[in-house]
Amino acid sequence: TKTRDNFLGAVDDVLRGFKKIDEELYEELEEALIMADFGVDTTLNMMERLRALVKERKITEPSELKNTLQEIITDILTAQENTPLIVEGKPNVILVIGVNGVGKTTTIGKLAHQFKEQNKNVVLAAADTFRAAAIEQLQIWADRSQTPLIKHEEGSDPAAVVFDGIKAAKARKSDVLICDTAGRLQNKTNLMKELEKMGRIIEREYPEAHKEVLIVLDATTGQNALSQVKVFKEVAKVDGIVLTKLDGTAKGGAVVGICESLKVPVKYIGVGEKIDDLQPFDPEAFAAALFNTEKK
């Protein structure tokens, strides 16, 4: 829409105005990264690499500077091997985790739909037994993709739901079991322990399954995203990131620092609230969108 362009057009316009590579141009790029939530450390680190590459390649064109920066960012985002969520010919279990309100339940709804489209046999488990109407919310998503949902009462033990989910997945010879979990802030030790326990149940009860833990990050989140991934990694083997709400004006640049320092790849992006609004992560398009050279 129009409004979106107003918010995002600026950076590229400013960059176009430069005739030669000078400090001011570097500063503009630095500013763009900060505004995209890269954070101070990662931004300074990017700029250092950019300057080194400019020297090495004897770059003189201002327009090339931006492309080179995009290349650096793309390299970081592709450094981690982006393995598929599920392994064919094996049962799979996906545990979806993250802080409150980032889009876990919605992402599960979208994933279930995608797997169903691939003719996979999917089971969902409503292991968020805490938030008001979280189970009802997942039930609606389950209905949308016609996927069976394993659920208990609100307030019951989430690990028991996971346990029953596994039982059901085995009985149905399912291809994929996806478990929703309650939103939890990484500094809540009890809730993190609870998550750890769910992981243990999966390890113990479903040894034959391929296990995938997805952390959902909200693109609007700033530097706290780093702490989220770091601390969740302490209790779960985090295999990938789903970056949601990229349909807004936030750029989600925090994932670049996360990807580099914590070695977790971004696997999917959420671009809306509808069932189809989940896309595989495209590092190049993401890097380009930081400066709005390419519209999604």
Place this chain on the structure above:
Amino acid sequence: MPFDQLSTKLQEVFKQLKSKGKLTEKDVKVALREVKLALLEADVNFKVVKQFIKTIEERAVGTDVLESLTPGQQVIKIVNDELVSLMGGAQSKITFASKGITPIMMVGLQGAGKTTTSGKLAALIKSQGKRPLLVGCDVYRPAAIEQLTKVGKQVNVPVFSLGTDHNPVDIAKAGMEYARENNYDVVLIDTAGRLHIDEVLMDELKFIKSDVKPREILLVVDAMTGQDAVNVAEAFNEALGIDGIIMTKLDSDNRGGAALSVKAVTNKPIKYAGMGEKLSDLEPFHPERMASRILGMGDVLTLIEKA
């Protein structure tokens, strides 16, 4: 992160400086670079930081270095004072209509905490001896009305809704009607989360506003929000003319720089802080505490006093 990281850095910057005399422009510039980085690390918007640093610079240059304070702490004190005053000075509360119904509208991005905060506010208002009614206008998010209904039950406040087959504008209107007929004096309207760039849904809020004439339109903002907070706050404020802000999820380990950003672009008071998922976890907003938190320090004042 050590709580007094910025303080330590500033002490280092000023190591050579005598603890008497006036701060020169150069001293201040070097020190403010550290402050700038601290604010950016706390997610304060870049443009807000720039403006803020300019103000501080003007204030700090030529300031006497008080005997009891080292120059580093002197700068921190100026930064802190300016932050607190920018963030709203004394806390403000919800205002109620002198007679008739006080309608309150909750708005914000998806997942910010509107529904939960509606429940918390309902509980608070009820404890003040009023008769609140919750109205569920989110017909989009799966099970949003069920969620509000459960939240209402938990705090013992009735929830009015018409299900998901009605237009949110009509639901709001009918909710007001219902409140009038049943002698409720505060109507809390929970709206669906939406992007500030979604023109259709932003218009919907404008229609609700013009029908209901809310006494308070409260923008609910997630304290973990990064640089985008200014875009969101500016757009909601321009479209609706918000009356206040509630920061949620301040129980996390975030630095919460978004609080400064939204305050700076809207100049509307931050009224409450969400401190957890429980419906009692709502606190009045404290600008001084927020300032210390953004700067990454414990209680700045005690820190300064100790010097």
